[in-house]
Amino acid sequence: MDNNEEILMLTFQDLHIGFGVSKGAITKIKRKELRVLFTSENLTFKPGEFVAVIGPNGSGKTTLFNTILGHQEPLSGAIEIQGKIWKDLDKMEKAKHLSFVPSKFNGVDHLTVYDLVAMGRAPYTNMLNKLTEEDQLVIQKVLVQLGLTNFVNKNTINLSDGERQIAMIGKALSQEAEIMILDEPTAFLDYNNRRKVLQLLKEIAKVNNQIIFISSHNLELCFEYCSRVVAIDANAKQLLDFSAPFDKEKIINKVF
Amino acid sequence: MNVINSNYWKKNLVLFALLLGLVLYDLTLGSFLIGFPDIFNGVFNYDSSSTEELTVRIFRFPRVVTAILSGAALSIAGLLMQTLFQNPLAGPYVLGINSGSSLLVAISTMSSFYIFGSDLGIVAAAMIGAFGAGLFILFCSVYVKNKISLLLIGIMFGSFAGALVSVIQAYADPNNLKTFMLWSFGSLQGVAFNQLGILALVVAIGVFLSVVLVKPLNLLLLGDKSASLLGVNVKAIRFLIIVATSILTGVITAFCGPIAFVGLVVPNMVKVIYKTTNHYHLLSGSLLGGALLIVVCDIAMQLLLPYFNLPLNALTALIGAPVVMWIIMKKF
Numbered sequence: 001m002d003n004n005e006e007i008l009m010l011t012f013q014d015l016h017i018g019f020g021v022s023k024g025a026i027t028k029i030k031r032k033e034l035r036v037l038f039t040s041e042n043l044t045f046k047p048g049e050f051v052a053v054i055g056p057n058g059s060g061k062t063t064l065f066n067t068i069l070g071h072q073e074p075l076s077g078a079i080e081i082q083g084k085i086w087k088d089l090d091k092m093e094k095a096k097h098l099s100f101v102p103s104k105f106n107g108v109d110h111l112t113v114y115d116l117v118a119m120g121r122a123p124y125t126n127m128l129n130k131l132t133e134e135d136q137l138v139i140q141k142v143l144v145q146l147g148l149t150n151f152v153n154k155n156t157i158n159l160s161d162g163e164r165q166i167a168m169i170g171k172a173l174s175q176e177a178e179i180m181i182l183d184e185p186t187a188f189l190d191y192n193n194r195r196k197v198l199q200l201l202k203e204i205a206k207v208n209n210q211i212i213f214i215s216s217h218n219l220e221l222c223f224e225y226c227s228r229v230v231a232i233d234a235n236a237k238q239l240l241d242f243s244a245p246f247d248k249e250k251i252i253n254k255v256f
Numbered sequence: 257m258n259v260i261n262s263n264y265w266k267k268n269l270v271l272f273a274l275l276l277g278l279v280l281y282d283l284t285l286g287s288f289l290i291g292f293p294d295i296f297n298g299v300f301n302y303d304s305s306s307t308e309e310l311t312v313r314i315f316r317f318p319r320v321v322t323a324i325l326s327g328a329a330l331s332i333a334g335l336l337m338q339t340l341f342q343n344p345l346a347g348p349y350v351l352g353i354n355s356g357s358s359l360l361v362a363i364s365t366m367s368s369f370y371i372f373g374s375d376l377g378i379v380a381a382a383m384i385g386a387f388g389a390g391l392f393i394l395f396c397s398v399y400v401k402n403k404i405s406l407l408l409i410g411i412m413f414g415s416f417a418g419a420l421v422s423v424i425q426a427y428a429d430p431n432n433l434k435t436f437m438l439w440s441f442g443s444l445q446g447v448a449f450n451q452l453g454i455l456a457l458v459v460a461i462g463v464f465l466s467v468v469l470v471k472p473l474n475l476l477l478l479g480d481k482s483a484s485l486l487g488v489n490v491k492a493i494r495f496l497i498i499v500a501t502s503i504l505t506g507v508i509t510a511f512c513g514p515i516a517f518v519g520l521v522v523p524n525m526v527k528v529i530y531k532t533t534n535h536y537h538l539l540s541g542s543l544l545g546g547a548l549l550i551v552v553c554d555i556a557m558q559l560l561l562p563y564f565n566l567p568l569n570a571l572t573a574l575i576g577a578p579v580v581m582w583i584i585m586k587k588f
Binding site: 069091094095099105115120127129175 | 471474478481484486487489
């Protein structure tokens with residue numbers, strides 16, 4: 001985050017996303033049938049972009065995220081971050097570049113909002129998880145940015161769904177990772193909270209100079225808040241790239 | 257944050273003071289009362305001609321130290337299992353470690369494989385059984401993806417071993433059967449003075465390993481995927497957690513037999529009392545709380561000696577369960 005000279009870039013290089021990759025030499029699994037969900041040409045994402053991934057159910061949004069997160073491998077091609085091949089980075093390195101927010105968090109008893117946000121500092125703390133001055137400053141900054149200062153000592157089980165989602169975003173933010181991925185962040189939120197969260201994410205992408213990916217079925221809101229939309233055309237099995245301003249009719253007709 | 261931290265140390269101090277007081281009290285108890293000078297001499301300035309000092313050295317002191325170590329070890333093992341499986345009903349025996357011990361002890365006492373007949377033999381058999389069960393579960397944990405599957409394997413292994421024990425019991429000689437039953441009741445008297453060092457050392461290794469795992473344990477609370485994305489090598493940590501649990505559970509079961517209830521209940525109570533998810537505090541709380549519970553049970557056992565001779569396993573639940581219910585009702 002303090003590299004002012006280099007601009008972080010996330011690139012998809014000739015990516016084929018799907019599943020059924022056979023495992024290596026450790027287990028002798030029969031070579032499964034490879035099923036390609038979609039392919040993508042070379043795409044580059046820069047900091048400050050708020051990108052929505054849209055597509056019909058089953059088109060491969062979750063698979064794409066799993067591939068970026070490292071839970072799966074791409075069938076071919078590579079994802080590179082700042083020139084380095086993504087899957088070659090070790091776990092700690094990955095945690096400093098990438099953070100993830102699931103669509104629903106039910107809270108953990110006795111885990112306060114402060115504790116939850118502090119968990120995001122894990123890649124930077126020592127073995128006993130001691131929070132240094134710097135760690136505490138980062139956590140404070142995140143709490144202020146998200147308006148969580150009044151909830152700091154509240155048990156996460158006692159929060160409302162909207163507050164919990166924002167607290168989870170806080171945890172992802174305190175990781176100080178350049179890339180943040182949210183899987184359907186608005187799925188369980190009410191109308192007001194949806195707009196609130198997306199507005200927050202849009203500001204965060206600009207202010208913190210991060211690349212934020214969300215997947216969503218809420219097309220109207222995506223078109224309203226995002227700077228870029230990446231759509232999976234299930235018929236052509238292609239990843240389409242659109243930047244603002246969006247021609248909504250055209251995109252919807254092509255994809256759905 | 258600092259104010260909250262000192263709250264935990266205060267609670268630790270209270271528990272520690274309570275433990276110390278009760279330990280000293282427990283040392284005086286037995287078939288006859290022994291005063292403090294004799295207790296001190298029995299441990300440090302041993303004179304074998306004095307009956308009191310003899311009793312302290314051979315019976316009292318090992319009994320009380322074993323109480324502390326077994327309570328602490330089993331509670332920590334229980335805490336590890338509850339965090340690994342994210343289930344408050346998990347206990348140290350959920351992986352089937354003590355079923356392995358049980359099986360080997362059953363074989364050595366009740367079957368025709370009478371190799372290990374002596375007291376030390378039972379300890380050895382239990383150790384080998386725990387070790388074997390531990391290895392089996394570790395092997396499975398490397399190849400099984402889902403930890404729920406691992407839990408099921410542990411439970412199935414426990415059931416299978418238990419069934420074999422029943423078969424052995426069905427054909428056993430009544431005297432041998434009684435020996436086995438007495439073992440399964442759990443006892444704090446099974447450790448000799450010179451074996452205390454080994455017991456303490458092994459428990460210390462298990463505790464040390466748990467302390468090293470504090471940070472990953474804290475991160476596992478949000479689930480495997482989230483922990484993995486924060487830099488935790490989930491498979492390796494799972495392996496280490498099982499190693500620590502096996503060491504702690506195995507050594508205690510070997511020397512004391514299967515002591516029920518403690519490992520399941522103490523970590524839950526500690527969470528209610530300390531109100532935190534930070535394993536740094538939960539570990540120290542479980543250590544002190546577990547030791548406290550077993551020492552209290554031992555005190556009860558000694559006080560009831562003239563009237564009843566109750567097995568340890570019965571007492572842990574008899575005393576523990578009402579306490580737990582009181583705490584729960586007070587909280588809700």
